[in-house]
Amino acid sequence: MDQQQRYDNLKLGERGAIISIAAYIVLSALKLIVGYVAGSEALKADGLNNATDIVASVAVLIGLRLAQKPADHDHRYGHWKSETIASLLSSFIMAAVGLQVLYAAVRSVFGGSGESPDPISVWTGMLCAVVMYFVYRYNKRLASKVNSQAVMAAAKDNLSDAFVSIGTVVGIAGSQFGLPWLDPVTAIVVGLLICKTAWDIFRDASHHLSDGFDASTIQSFKEAIMEVEGVEAVKDIRARNYGSSAVVDVVVLVDMELNFAEAHEIATSVENKLKETSEVYEVHVHYEPVDLSEMLS
Numbered sequence: 527m528d529q530q531q532r533y534d535n536l537k538l539g540e541r542g543a544i545i546s547i548a549a550y551i552v553l554s555a556l557k558l559i560v561g562y563v564a565g566s567e568a569l570k571a572d573g574l575n576n577a578t579d580i581v582a583s584v585a586v587l588i589g590l591r592l593a594q595k596p597a598d599h600d601h602r603y604g605h606w607k608s609e610t611i612a613s614l615l616s617s618f619i620m621a622a623v624g625l626q627v628l629y630a631a632v633r634s635v636f637g638g639s640g641e642s643p644d645p646i647s648v649w650t651g652m653l654c655a656v657v658m659y660f661v662y663r664y665n666k667r668l669a670s671k672v673n674s675q676a677v678m679a680a681a682k683d684n685l686s687d688a689f690v691s692i693g694t695v696v697g698i699a700g701s702q703f704g705l706p707w708l709d710p711v712t713a714i715v716v717g718l719l720i721c722k723t724a725w726d727i728f729r730d731a732s733h734h735l736s737d738g739f740d741a742s743t744i745q746s747f748k749e750a751i752m753e754v755e756g757v758e759a760v761k762d763i764r765a766r767n768y769g770s771s772a773v774v775d776v777v778v779l780v781d782m783e784l785n786f787a788e789a790h791e792i793a794t795s796v797e798n799k800l801k802e803t804s805e806v807y808e809v810h811v812h813y814e815p816v817d818l819s820e821m822l823s
Contacts, residue, residue, distance in 0.1 A: 533594050535672035535673060535674060536590050536591075536593050536594045536672075536674070536769075537590075537594060538668070538671075538672050539590050539668065539669070539672050539674040539676065539677045540587055540590050540591065541668065542664070542665040542668045542669065542674075542677045542680060542681070543583050543584075543586045543587035543590060543676075543677070543680060544587065545661060545664065545665070546579070546583040546586075546661060546665065546680050546683075546684060547580055547583045547584060547587065549657060549658065549661045550576045550577070550579045550580045550583060551580055553573075553576050553654045553657060553658070554573045554574075554575075554576035554577045554579075554580065555573075556573075556650060556654065557569050557570070557572050557573030557576060557650060557651075557654060558570060558573035558574070558577075560646060560647055560650045561573055561647065563644070563646075564644035564645075564646050564647040564650075565644065566644070566647040566698055566709055567630070567631055567634045567709055567710045567713040568647075568651075568694045568697045568698055568709045568710070568712040568713040568716060569647045569650060569651060569694055569698065570630075570713070571627045571630070571631060571694075571712075571713040571716040571717060572651065572654070572690055572691055572694045572716055574623055574626070574627055574720075575623070575624075575627070575687065575690060575716060575719075575720050576654075576687065577623070578616075578619055578620045578623040578624075578720065579620075579683060579687060581616055581619050581620075582613075582616035582619070582620060582680075582683065582727075583680060585612035585613065585615055585616040586609060586612060586613065586616075586676050586677070586679070586680050588608075588612055589608045589609030589610070589611065589612030589613065589676060590609055590674075590676060590677075592605050592608035592609070592612075593605050593606050593607075593608045593609050593769050595608075603768060603773070603808075604768065606768035606769035606770075606771060606807075607734075607735065607767075607768055607769060608769075609675075609676040609769050610731050610734050610735055610767070610769065611731075611735070613676065613679065613727050613730070613731040614727075614728060614731040614732065614735065616727065617724045617725070617727040617728035617731065618724075618728075620720055620721075620723060620724035620727070621720075621721055621724035621725070621728070623720060624717050624718070624719075624720030624721035624723075624724055625717070625721065627713065627716060627717035627720060628714060628717035628718065628721070630713070631710050631711075631713035631714040631716075631717055632710075632714065634710035634713065635707060635710045635711060635714070645702060647698050648695055648698050648699050648702075651691050651692075651694045651695035651698060652691075652695055654691045655688045655689075655691035655692045655695065656688075658684050658685075658687045658688040658691060659684075659685070659688040661684045662681050662682075662684035662685040662688060665677055665678075665680055665681035665684055666678070666681040668681075669681050673770055673805065674770050675769070675770040676769070676770065679727065679730070683723065686719065686723055690716055690719055693712060693715060693716065693719075694712055694716060696712065697709050697711065697712025697713070697715075698712070700712075734767040737766040737767075738767075739764075739765045739766060739767065739772070743765070743772075743805075744763060744764075744765055747763060747765065747774060747776075747800060747803075747806075748760050748763055750799055750800060750802075750803075751763070751776060751778065751796050751799065751800070753799065754792065754795045754796050754799050755792075755795070756780055756781070756784070756788070756789075756791075756792035756795070757778045757779070757780065757792060757796065758778075758779045758780060758781060758816055758818065759778070759779040759816070760776060760777070760778055760779075761777040761778065761779055761814060762775075762776065762777040763775070763776045763777070764776075768807060770805065771805060771806065771807030771808075772805050772806050772807060773806075773807055773808045773809075773810070774800055774806055774808070774809045774810070775809075775810045775812075776796065776800075776809065776810070776811055776812070777811075777812045777813070777814060778792070778793070778796060778811065778812075778813050778814070779813070779814055779815075779816040780792055780813050780814070780815060780816065781815070781816065781818055782815035782816055782817055782818075783818075784815075789813050789815075790813075792813065793811040793812075793813050794811075796809070796811050797809040797811050
């Protein structure tokens with residue numbers, strides 16, 4: 527995949543973020559209004575959850591747009607990490623709101639009126655769960671098409687929101703059967719889910735920003751390199767993430783009897799081999815001569 531195609535994919539990925547933002551604005555407003563009118567702590571907590579998702583989706587959108595900026599004098603590798611930084615910031619906001627939801631829900635458990643919320647909150651929760659499921663399906667297909675980690679993360683967030691809404695429905699419905707405390711307890715669960723999602727986003731973003739990389743993917747790169755004719759061994763291989771793409775540094779051993787042009791051709795073949803995978807953006811290959819007789823002895 528060439529660089530222009532990667533930029534085009536980022537542009538196309540914006541569509542998923544925009545759809546998520548629109549859905550979250552409508553659904554969060556609906557849940558908060560109905561939650562306050564119907565007296566449902568769980569539905570209000572779910573509405574606040576969606577409000578944080580607006581911020582997270584806006585962060586993804588901004589990150590996707592910044593990532594499209596070409597390399598400049600002080601960003602020689604480009605701006606691919608912008609979407610990762612945006613995800614990190616959104617995780618802080620989500621954690622703050624999740625803690626606020628937990629605080630309000632716990633207060634409601636110990637000091638609430640004990641009244642069951644209006645049944646309209648059940649239907650509201652069901653409607654929102656269905657809408658979010660279809661948004662998830664759309665974003666998942668889009669993420670697979672454009673190979674975007676950011677859009678796939680947004681899709682997973684969409685799915686978790688659908689499950690949260692289903693849990694909210696269960697809690698509210700249970701309160702209709704003489705268990706009014708089940709509604710604020712469900713709000714506590716929602717708050718915990720918000721915090722967990724925030725932690726997951728923070729963990730993944732910080733892992734990428736600290737140049738962490740999946741070991742199994744490194745192994746697959748190594749196996750692909752060994753398929754290149756002329757490569758005797760892989761002495762060292764490292765990789766780091768730049769948005770949804772990877773930059774790979776590799777040191778290969780080649781026969782010391784080869785001349786410069788032949789060794790360089792092997793290095794070029796290694797580079798092209800790794801770039802056949804959609805996630806690899808750039809490859810730096812260093813080759814070192816080795817005495818084959820010593821390797822075989």
